[in-house]
Amino acid sequence: MTEVYDIVIIGGGPVGMFAAFYASLRDVKVALIEALPELGGQPLALYPDKKIYDVPGLLGVTGRDLVTNLKKQMGLFKVDIFTDTTIIDVRQTDALFTLTTDKEKTLLAKTVIMATGKGSFEPRRLQIEEASKFEGAGLSYFLSQPETLAQQVVAIVGGGDSAVELALAIEPYAKKTYLIHRRDRFRALEQSVKQLEHSPVEVLTPKKVTGLKRLANGQLQVNLTHVKEFEKNEKLVVDQLIVQYGFISQDQVVREWAIAPDRDLYGVLVKENFVTSQPGLFAIGDVNSYPGQADLIAIGFGQAPEAVNAAIRCFDPDRGGPGHSSSLIIE
Numbered sequence: 111m112t113e114v115y116d117i118v119i120i121g122g123g124p125v126g127m128f129a130a131f132y133a134s135l136r137d138v139k140v141a142l143i144e145a146l147p148e149l150g151g152q153p154l155a156l157y158p159d160k161k162i163y164d165v166p167g168l169l170g171v172t173g174r175d176l177v178t179n180l181k182k183q184m185g186l187f188k189v190d191i192f193t194d195t196t197i198i199d200v201r202q203t204d205a206l207f208t209l210t211t212d213k214e215k216t217l218l219a220k221t222v223i224m225a226t227g228k229g230s231f232e233p234r235r236l237q238i239e240e241a242s243k244f245e246g247a248g249l250s251y252f253l254s255q256p257e258t259l260a261q262q263v264v265a266i267v268g269g270g271d272s273a274v275e276l277a278l279a280i281e282p283y284a285k286k287t288y289l290i291h292r293r294d295r296f297r298a299l300e301q302s303v304k305q306l307e308h309s310p311v312e313v314l315t316p317k318k319v320t321g322l323k324r325l326a327n328g329q330l331q332v333n334l335t336h337v338k339e340f341e342k343n344e345k346l347v348v349d350q351l352i353v354q355y356g357f358i359s360q361d362q363v364v365r366e367w368a369i370a371p372d373r374d375l376y377g378v379l380v381k382e383n384f385v386t387s388q389p390g391l392f393a394i395g396d397v398n399s400y401p402g403q404a405d406l407i408a409i410g411f412g413q414a415p416e417a418v419n420a421a422i423r424c425f426d427p428d429r430g431g432p433g434h435s436s437s438l439i440i441e
């Protein structure tokens with residue numbers, strides 16, 4: 111029999127992660143669902159190495175470190191986490207929500223909290239034939255821990271901030287780091303480009319990836335075409351190819367749910383405690399819309415406990431609380 115969660119949180123960005131932690135702190139059965147293979151939302155996918163200065167109590171924290179800390183915090187209590195899983199439909203039957211995923215799994219929930227930001231993220235993929243068959247086996251679009259590439263030969267593709275910053279972050283760990291870009295100039299911050307010029311990262315421009323081949327020893331052969339002088343084509347042998355063309359976020363999936371809540375131009379409309387037009391369905395963080403709403407992490411963090419506590423009142427009105435976490439003793 112499919113188990114029933116008290117609260118399912120859709121979206122593993124900072125706001126969804128904090129909501130999942132807070133729900134587990136309140137001792138309810140909670141699941142967190144994220145479309146990408148890694149939790150972290152915008153801070154990890156879009157600006158992992160930039161510092162954030164307006165999260166209370168943190169004097170400048172990178173997107174990556176914020177997400178790492180949120181993960182550690184979630185680890186204090188039990189949260190069922192499903193990554194690489196997109197919720198493609200939500201229906202309500204007999205006071206329960208049925209959440210359909212793009213995988214085999216279906217989840218049942220008493221209440222649902224949307225923390226879906228601006229939509230589910232999809233990396234912009236390498237446009238070459240059969241690229242998908244190398245995904246997860248040498249080709250990736252995402253990296254959260256540069257240390258995992260110790261002693262590997264790594265090539266990064268892309269010309270923006272994320273490609274340049276990732277190359278610089280990986281270089282101290284990797285055996286060799288290449289950065290491939292189809293133009294001569296990078297679109298990244300001037301300071302990062304300057305740092306790149308003085309780093310051991312080998313820059314390959316103006317070149318584009320036109321083919322991939324698996325070699326007998328398991329490494330990946332990357333065929334590069336010079337965009338101006340075709341005779342300068344070359345073959346690079348790497349352990350990992352990481353494509354950084356950015357992410358596309360699209361909320362079409364959410365709009366197609368059977369119980370798609372009311373929305374305006376800016377997001378899902380919410381009332382008190384961030385409940386949507388659908389009782390039992392809440393929306394927190396960037397996804398919601400109300401007068402004066404601002405897309406800030408601190409604001410979403412504040413909304414999370416309010417929505418979780420209101421969700422608990424839906425299925426357990428006599429529970430009381432919330433208390434203060436400072437009365438807990440956690441080993």
Ligand SMILES: Cc1cc2nc3c(=O)[nH]c(=O)nc-3n(C[C@H](O)[C@H](O)[C@H](O)COP(=O)(O)OP(=O)(O)OC[C@H]3O[C@@H](n4cnc5c(N)ncnc54)[C@H](O)[C@@H]3O)c2cc1C
Nearest residue numbers: 121123124125145151152197227229230231395396405407
């Ligand atoms: C470049 C940049 C810099 C920024 N700097 C700051 C800053 O300095 N300070 C600040 O406070 N804010 C900053 N922000 C804004 C901040 O990142 C957002 O306010 C914050 O990420 C919102 O968090 P969230 O959890 O609501 O949504 P998101 O971070 O967008 O996370 C939503 C998650 O939900 C997932 N998802 C969506 N739909 C589904 C689905 N159907 N099924 C499964 N998963 C789904 C997505 O894949 C995504 O991971 C910045 C944003 C950008 C782009």
